[in-house]
Amino acid sequence: xxxxxxxxxVRAFTIVDELSENGGGRASExxxxxxxxxxxxxxxxxALVDTGYVTVEDKVYRPSTRFLEVGHxxxxxxxxxxxxRDELTAVAEETGxxxxxxxxxxxxxxxxxxxxxxxxxxxxxxxxxxxxxHVTAPGKAMLAHMDPERVESILDRDLVEITPQTxxxxxxxxxxxxxxRERGYAVDEGERIAGMVCIAAPVLDKRGELRxxxxxxxxxxxxxxxxxxxxxxxxxxxxxVTQVNLDYV
Amino acid sequence: xxxxxxxxxVRAFTIVDELSENGGGRASExxxxxxxxxxxxxxxxxALVDTGYVTVEDKVYRPSTRFLEVGHxxxxxxxxxxxxRDELTAVAEETGxxxxxxxxxxxxxxxxxxxxxxxxxxxxxxxxxxxxxHVTAPGKAMLAHMDPERVESILDRDLVEITPQTxxxxxxxxxxxxxxRERGYAVDEGERIAGMVCIAAPVLDKRGELRxxxxxxxxxxxxxxxxxxxxxxxxxxxxxVTQVNLDYV
DNA sequence: GAACTCTTTCGGCTCTCCCGGAAGACGCTA
DNA sequence: TAGCGTCTTCCGGGAGAGCCGAAAGAGTTC
Numbered sequence: 001x002x003x004x005x006x007x008x009x010v011r012a013f014t015i016v017d018e019l020s021e022n023g024g025g026r027a028s029e030x031x032x033x034x035x036x037x038x039x040x041x042x043x044x045x046x047a048l049v050d051t052g053y054v055t056v057e058d059k060v061y062r063p064s065t066r067f068l069e070v071g072h073x074x075x076x077x078x079x080x081x082x083x084x085r086d087e088l089t090a091v092a093e094e095t096g097x098x099x100x101x102x103x104x105x106x107x108x109x110x111x112x113x114x115x116x117x118x119x120x121x122x123x124x125x126x127x128x129x130x131x132x133x134h135v136t137a138p139g140k141a142m143l144a145h146m147d148p149e150r151v152e153s154i155l156d157r158d159l160v161e162i163t164p165q166t167x168x169x170x171x172x173x174x175x176x177x178x179x180x181r182e183r184g185y186a187v188d189e190g191e192r193i194a195g196m197v198c199i200a201a202p203v204l205d206k207r208g209e210l211r212x213x214x215x216x217x218x219x220x221x222x223x224x225x226x227x228x229x230x231x232x233x234x235x236x237x238x239x240x241v242t243q244v245n246l247d248y249v
Numbered sequence: 250x251x252x253x254x255x256x257x258x259v260r261a262f263t264i265v266d267e268l269s270e271n272g273g274g275r276a277s278e279x280x281x282x283x284x285x286x287x288x289x290x291x292x293x294x295x296a297l298v299d300t301g302y303v304t305v306e307d308k309v310y311r312p313s314t315r316f317l318e319v320g321h322x323x324x325x326x327x328x329x330x331x332x333x334r335d336e337l338t339a340v341a342e343e344t345g346x347x348x349x350x351x352x353x354x355x356x357x358x359x360x361x362x363x364x365x366x367x368x369x370x371x372x373x374x375x376x377x378x379x380x381x382x383h384v385t386a387p388g389k390a391m392l393a394h395m396d397p398e399r400v401e402s403i404l405d406r407d408l409v410e411i412t413p414q415t416x417x418x419x420x421x422x423x424x425x426x427x428x429x430r431e432r433g434y435a436v437d438e439g440e441r442i443a444g445m446v447c448i449a450a451p452v453l454d455k456r457g458e459l460r461x462x463x464x465x466x467x468x469x470x471x472x473x474x475x476x477x478x479x480x481x482x483x484x485x486x487x488x489x490v491t492q493v494n495l496d497y498v
Numbered sequence: 499g500a501a502c503t504c505t506t507t508c509g510g511c512t513c514t515c516c517c518g519g520a521a522g523a524c525g526c527t528a
Numbered sequence: 529t530a531g532c533g534t535c536t537t538c539c540g541g542g543a544g545a546g547c548c549g550a551a552a553g554a555g556t557t558c
Binding site for chain 1: 505
């Protein structure tokens with residue numbers, strides 16, 4: 001944690017972030033948005049283009065496919081992605097819903113794989129999509145198996161409210177985590193997306209280390225008590241099989 | 250094209266590249282490989298971690314899932330990805346082979362989507378994977394519809410030989426491009442991967458602008474003359490449907 | 499063709515990156 | 529446990545590189 005992290009590096013990635021959020025932009029646009037001199041932004045964009053991580057076309061700059069490349073290469077190195085693969089499709093087939101594999105990174109839940117069942121709702125879910133831990137079933141599933149100190153430090157911060165259902169009381173969350181450990185799965189009811197219910201089970205390896213979570217999402221209307229129980233079983237089984245695969249590899 | 254592109258930016262991404270290639274590394278490792286002082290590398294790594302684009306665990310640094318995020322967001326903005334979606338699965342089902350969608354970026358062919366048929370050979374193909382244009386069917390399909398001046402400048406450079414079959418003679422390539430335009434599809438026979446045949450059709454929009462290429466790859470043994478012709482038809486149809494979808498959107 | 503906007507170039511001042519050196523952390527061996 | 533080797537982390541002063549104002553160039557609009 002240096003006092004002053006290399007400013008150029010930070011600025012470069014700030015520009016990348018800005019480009020990514022808006023899907024691209026022109027030098028002057030960025031300059032105003034980031035409150036930097038145009039010439040400075042211009043210099044950075046040149047440098048970024050030089051590296052190949054940004055492309056220009058008609059003065060519009062965009063993140064290049066290099067990001068995909070680096071991202072996917074890295075993704076392949078997560079053993080859990082391979083270990084879960086068949087189970088993910090199996091779960092999608094059995095439930096017909098939207099199924100994802102997530103991991104925890106920097107106190108956030110990040111999607112690594114998506115598999116859509118036949119009835120799956122179209123969600124804005126893609127590899128790399130991230131969300132706070134406390135607002136989702138997979139997040140809670142993972143929190144339940146993280147180091148208590150880290151959990152505490154995470155819950156101590158502002159628990160952002162994303163929907164009216166989002167749980168922002170850390171005591172309530174701690175109770176839920178306890179129940180996750182007992183039942184082996186977590187549920188969220190419209191806590192991240194209104195009207196959407198998610199059921200998730202944590203994936204642990206034989207040493208008990210957290211490796212991710214498998215999550216099924218569907219519309220409230222379709223998921224009554226009985227169906228939720230069914231899905232919970234499917235998800236738990238998938239997590240279990242994945243663990244076995246992990247330990248084999 | 251500034252004379253001296255911001256050194257910090259270039260260095261930062263050099264480090265990212267190195268991390269990506271080796272799937273992560275320690276400060277001292279990078280320092281030796283990149284021939285930089287350890288302390289310098291350390292400073293950069295700190296800054297990169299600060300941005301969230303690199304993570305550390307047990308002193309091992311890795312590109313974070315941010316790259317996936319940026320990459321995928323950008324991918325979604327390519328209309329051709331949506332336009333081709335159903336066709337890609339259709340082609341995979343019909344042929345049973347390995348099907349990909351590629352685009353051209355910075356004089357390279359880049360995979361944007363992969364769909365594996367039931368018999369598909371396992372290829373090291375993932376979104377973001379890149380390859381020279383002249384060594385692949387999709388590359389040739391795209392070259393055939395690029396600005397002649399650009400084509401010339403690309404073919405004028407060193408035509409890297411990847412397999413003994415790779416075509417490194419620009420005149421031969423130019424002839425092939427002509428035939429691609431006539432027939433509507435391109436073929437490569439072990440020019441990128443020995444023993445592998447690929448058949449690809451370019452995707453153009455109504456203005457005739459190049460938007461990408463659809464590619465089917467399979468083992469030589471399975472693809473005799475007749476089957477190649479079949480696949481060529483399937484691929485051409487898929488490209489055509491995609492064009493229609495594109496023009497609709 | 500004048501006025502405006504946005505991109506690109508230029509260059510000198512100043513700030514910040516750079517890296518040697520040293521301290522600290524960790525692991526290994528005896 | 530002490531001692532040694534390796535790696536990470538911290539520190540600070542010098543010099544080189546980034547920064548940005550200003551102006552020129554490119555492209556558009558009316």
